[in-house]
Amino acid sequence: MRYPAYILTTFAGWVNQIISAGSKGLPEEKAHKIRTVNSICLITALLAVSIGYFFYLYSGENGILIPAIFEGALFLGIIVLNKNKKYEAASLGVMLAHCLCALYFAAILGKIINISLILVFIFGISFLVYRKRWQRITGITAAILTLIALEVNYYYNIVPPLQLAEEFQYLLRWVALPCFLLFDALVLGYFVQDIRENKILLNQVSMLIFKTSHEMRNNLASNSILIDLLNAEIKDNPEYEKLKHYVEQLSTINSGMRNIVTNVLNMGEIENGSASGIHPETFELRAFIDGIIKIQQIKAESRKLDIQLAYDEALPVYIESDPLQLNIAITNLISNAVKYGREETPVLVRLSGINNNRSLEISVANQCPDIPQEKIKLLFNKFMTAKHNKRIEGSGLGLYIVRSIMDQFEGTYHVTSQNGLTTFTISFPLVAGQSPETAAPQQAIHQLAGLNLSFAEDDLMQNKLLSSLLQSFGCAITSSIDGRQLLEKLESNPTLPDCIILDDNMHALSGPETLRALKSDVRFKHIPVIMITGKGGPTEHWTELGARGVIRKPYDRFTLLQQLSQHLQSQTLA
Structure with a gap:
């Protein structure tokens, strides 16, 4: 056999x-x-x-x-x-x-x-x-x-x-026909196999790109925190003032890298149909746009450009919108204008209310060679650029992301380019907001000073940086590398923390699992818990599990300070 x-x-x-x-x-x-x-x-x-x-x-x-x-x-x-x-x-x-x-x-x-x-x-x-x-x-x-x-x-x-002979002709015909069809099926089969293998390879490459981009974003977020800590040191120590220029340059480079990585991650979410959507918050519009321009101005100066702001004072002081998505859209527009603008010319950013302030219109104009009409129709597509110089780097994702964000905002986008002036314009519904009750930086630090905080973060660099940030607020901290270690420290420490901060994505015991364990234990259920997450989407499920608030990555020193103060100010802490 x-x-x-x-x-x-x-x-x-x-x-x-x-x-x-x-x-x-x-x-x-x-x-x-x-x-x-x-x-x-x-x-x-x-x-x-x-x-x-x-x-x-x-x-x-x-x-x-x-x-x-x-x-x-x-x-x-x-x-x-x-x-x-x-x-x-x-x-x-x-x-x-x-x-x-x-x-x-x-x-x-x-x-x-x-x-x-x-x-x-x-x-x-x-x-x-x-x-x-x-x-x-x-x-x-x-x-x-x-x-x-x-x-x-x-x-x-x-x-x-x-x-x-006639009977031989019939036999020959009916033997040859299946053979020919076999050859056609053979080619079709190889095509299907190629498509399947290419699709698998494409998925693998996409996963690698998005995982790498996610890790890069975490590292760039760490850089942002380090830059904030350096700025704080420079402010408190005048002898370090000469380092300020270099820190600003580093901040600009870091911001540009974060923008590229964010575009890649956003594209991945859009392609997978898992875009995070719009999550409105109340924020001060003028301060928001000034912050974006301040970062881009350093890069503009390196190309002898000047970013000028024309701001309609009739606009509401506070608006309700998604600051993260809006930041990405405006940053992409200004970054493109700086990148392609003719040297020693201005970049004009204009904010104005239209339709009796029912919509906010933001335009960014620069002086550059006219974009051909056939290219203008395609500019907001993926991987399309209007490069007139091969030395100019660009992924072709920025405007595609702008288009996707405006689609989510139910807004519009368009571009005009003639007589050496190119203007990109976006507009979307404008919702006025009430002044939020946010503490000033010094007041926020005073609220947090002396608090005993425990946190769990499995990324060692993020863990060290979060420790440094919290200590700079005057907090006493106990750090853990995962949720299991945090629970063990709570069990062995007779003094309970005033607040617990959890990263949502940890290997040994994730943030949600740790949160459930805390809220199911009568000894710890009263301790306010704040989640830190790099994911988009709504935050209601966290509050349903018992979280006091959610802070999104990437965050900077000021954001962390304000949000911790905001989430904890309603709680009287011992």
Whole structure:
């Protein structure tokens, strides 16, 4: 019983060696193409010889057998070319061999079989096997010339067909037809396999990009915190004033990198249909836009540009909108204007209310070469840029992200470019807000000073930076690297903290799991818990679990200070 299995295993090994001939040691894409060519040639050779011999036994016609054997040898020779690393010759040979064989058998068999079906296969090979443009053009041209030759011979009988018995004609037709369909199915199968493999590869690359971008955003957020701590040191120690310029430059570079990474992550959310949506907050509009311009101004100065703000004083002081998404949109517009603007010219940012302040219009204008109309129509598409200089770097994602954000805001976006002036404009519904009761920085620090805070953060750099920030607020801190360690420290420490801060994404015991454990324990359930998360989306589920508030990453020193104060000010802490 083992002998047939041994034969099958040995035969399968031989077949695999033939199919893999010449592909060893090559990059996977090229090796896959060679295996595809070898597979097609092996199948063609086996079918040609076996079917030719079958019909020879039935009819005794050497005009079918000899060409069939020659065809089989021809296709096996193409495999030998691949084995000897003659890849270009082999890839062209498989096309020409099929064309020549199609011509011959169409000529000798005439109307018996529909040889033109094999041309579908030949067209498929042109796109399946070939990657270079000239190769594909050659393949398609060969297929078209073969079709023309077949039609000419069909109408004029230049090569007279074999005279075969009627019953043999029917047999030949019904054997040949499934073979031709098999070739067409073979090409289709390879296309489907390529699409599936490319889709898997694309998903893997996308996951790698987004995971890498997420890690980069965490590190850039850490840089932001370090920059804030450096600024605080410079403010408290005048002797460090000379470092201020370098810290500002570092802040600008960090901000630019954060913008790129944020665009990549936002694109991933949009493509996956998991965009975080709009989460309105109340904030001061003028201070908000001034903060964005301040960061971009440093980069503008390096290109001898000046960002000017035209602000409509009739606008409400406070508005309700999503500051994170709006920051991304405006930053992309200003960053593009600075990047493409002509040196020693102004960049004008204009904020105005339209339709009786029912909508907010924000425009960003710069002086640069006019953008052609055909490009303007495509600028808000993914990976599109208006580069007029190859040295200008750009991913082509910024305006695509702006468009997506405006779609979520139910707003509009457009661009005009003429007479050397290009203006990008966005507008969206304007909702006035009430002045929030936020503490001033010194008042907020006074509220937090002396508090005993425990937190869990499994990223070691973020852990150290959060410790430094909280200590700079005058807090006594106890840090843990995950939720399990935090619970263990609570169990062993007789003094309970005034507040607990949890990162939501930790390996040993996640933020939500730790929060549930805290709220289910009568000893700890009264301690206010604040979650820190890098995820978008609503925060209601956190409050439903018992969290006092949520702080989103990336945060800076001022944001952390204000939000901690805001979340804890309603609680009288011992």
